[in-house]
Amino acid sequence: MQEQAKVWSVSCFVVAPRHRRTGVSSRLLTAAVDHAFHHGAEVIEAYPVDTDQRTKATAAELFHGTLSLFTAAGFHPISESVPGRPVVRLQKRKAGSREQ
Numbered sequence: 001m002q003e004q005a006k007v008w009s010v011s012c013f014v015v016a017p018r019h020r021r022t023g024v025s026s027r028l029l030t031a032a033v034d035h036a037f038h039h040g041a042e043v044i045e046a047y048p049v050d051t052d053q054r055t056k057a058t059a060a061e062l063f064h065g066t067l068s069l070f071t072a073a074g075f076h077p078i079s080e081s082v083p084g085r086p087v088v089r090l091q092k093r094k095a096g097s098r099e100q
Helices: 024-038 067-072
Strands: 007-010 043-046 076-082 085-091
Touching: 007 024, 024 043, 024 067, 067 076, 067 085
Parallel strands: 007 043
Antiparallel strands: 043 085, 076 085
16 A cells, blocks of 8 residues: 655635735745645645636635745646636655755
8 A cells, every 4th residue: 555645735825905915925835835844744735726717816715825826836736626726736855845
C-alpha cells in the first residue's frame, strides 16, 4: 500500500476591506505555506476563484483567494470540477523548499 501525502488546505482569507488590494493576501499565503511545510505538510491545496472566467465574482466569493494569487506563489492547477473554481496544489520539495 502506498503512503498518502500529508495534504493541508488553504481555504479562505479574511482581510478587512480597507486593507484589500494592498498585498495582505499574498503575505498571508506566504505565511500559511511556510507554516504548513514547517509542520509536516507535503502538499498544500487550495480552491481559488479564476477571475478571468468569473469576471463578476463578488467579494463574498473572493474570500477563497484568486487563481493569480496562488499561481504567483507557485501553485499549479490540477483540476476544475466547477467552472472558474480550479483546485491548485503546491508540493514541497525533498530539500524543504517549495516546488516551482
